[in-house]
């Protein structure tokens with residue numbers, strides 16, 4: 043082979059490598075919220091990936107005395123923080139290797155433990171966070187996310203409500219944690235409850251695209267709080283119902299709830315095909331939780 047020919051082969055090879063990396067680096071698409079600029083991928087709702095989730099837990103991973111994970115599928119985890127009370131969120135690996143977290147542990151302290159585990163387990167990945175409401179167990183980790191440069195998506199109503207109530211929530215959480223866990227307590231003294239930094243109109247919801255997978259944020263109307271949204275992963279048939287879906291045998295915190303509209307909101311979730319439904323609180327992860335929540339609301 044002539045020197046000329048070898049140079050040409052090297053050039054073609056380099057162009058191939060560049061092309062491969064350009065297409066492999068998936069983009070996060072949002073409604074004019076895209077932190078990385080518009081991409082070319084179109085959401086294809088019918089596309090499925092072969093990574094099912096199941097209510098049967100594959101593995102339980104103890105992170106600390108205040109945090110454990112349940113693996114429910116390849117790259118799919120239910121995160122449970124137990125300080126100051128048990129609450130669930132989810133962490134899902136998308137087809138382009140990005141990570142999506144929906145909900146968050148109730149404190150930046152526990153959320154940082156999730157981020158440390160994720161870094162250790164997945165390495166340095168692109169991650170986004172979706173707040174499911176303004177209550178502490180829906181966005182309590184925002185300080186940790188924002189300090190780590192992770193974009194936090196939330197509705198404009200959630201942003202407004204946390205803006206109004208942050209200092210009351212900070213005081214309440216410090217009291218609830220108390221001094222029985224000194225490390226959690228001292229971390230909580232510096233905790234701030236911050237609004238999301240990528241805002242979407244609540245009525246419109248949000249569709250995000252990662253490679254050939256989409257994530258849907260949906261507001262079915264007022265429920266357990268005025269601003270609660272669900273996060274749906276169509277290609278996994280995974281619905282994170284947050285505190286709008288109840289996994290306990292009683293309703294829990296209804297101080298902020300719209301008891302009349304809550305059942306209507308739950309009925310709107312029946313449009314989503316589901317294999318797993320993750321409640322804001324509780325062990326159950328099966329699709330029967332939708333009917334279970336309706337039953338609790340009716341008998342209340």
Ligand SMILES: [Zn+2]
Nearest residue numbers: 129179285322
């Ligand atoms: Zn809750």
